[in-house]
Amino acid sequence: MSVAGGLEADRVVTVASPADAELLLAQFQTMLRYSDRVTREMTGRFARTYFPDDEDPFAWLSAVRRPLPSGTPLLVAHDERDGMVPFGEAARIADANPGATLLTTKGLGHSRILSTDVFLDPAIDFVTTDAVIPPAARATGRAMPRAAEPVTALV
Numbered sequence: 147m148s149v150a151g152g153l154e155a156d157r158v159v160t161v162a163s164p165a166d167a168e169l170l171l172a173q174f175q176t177m178l179r180y181s182d183r184v185t186r187e188m189t190g191r192f193a194r195t196y197f198p199d200d201e202d203p204f205a206w207l208s209a210v211r212r213p214l215p216s217g218t219p220l221l222v223a224h225d226e227r228d229g230m231v232p233f234g235e236a237a238r239i240a241d242a243n244p245g246a247t248l249l250t251t252k253g254l255g256h257s258r259i260l261s262t263d264v265f266l267d268p269a270i271d272f273v274t275t276d277a278v279i280p281p282a283a284r285a286t287g288r289a290m291p292r293a294a295e296p297v298t299a300l301v
Contacts, residue, residue, distance in 0.1 A: 167207035
């Protein structure tokens with residue numbers, strides 16, 4: 147997350163995001179069926195090219211190892227049936243960012259979530275109004291604080 151690296155933002159929304167880049171690298175390796183040696187060489191080259199002086203370059207791509215600055219409102223939206231990024235990644239991101247809001251959908255998968263009112267309405271509300279959505283709105287598919295039971299929007 148760029149905000150964790152110093153970019154200023156009043157609030158942040160993640161959608162179907164992995165908590166760490168390593169998940170994507172592992173999925174890529176599985177999909178293309180190349181060896182661990184190739185993975186090590188590829189990640190090493192990436193690190194040397196883009197983060198030459200960084201001990202843990204993949205931390206820059208981790209919502210867990212580089213959480214948002216304290217107090218930055220975060221909406222984590224993820225579909226329970228996401229076939230590309232496991233739903234558990236949303237909980238990892240939310241847990242690493244105290245006070246995060248989790249919006250859970252069901253049946254939208256990895257990409258369709260982006261084009262539905264079930265996601266767009268709470269996301270727009272989140273970035274344009276106070277980060278805490280009133281309790282009365284929770285029953286209508288709006289986002290809610292992480293500490294509460296996540297909203298499930300069935301489609």
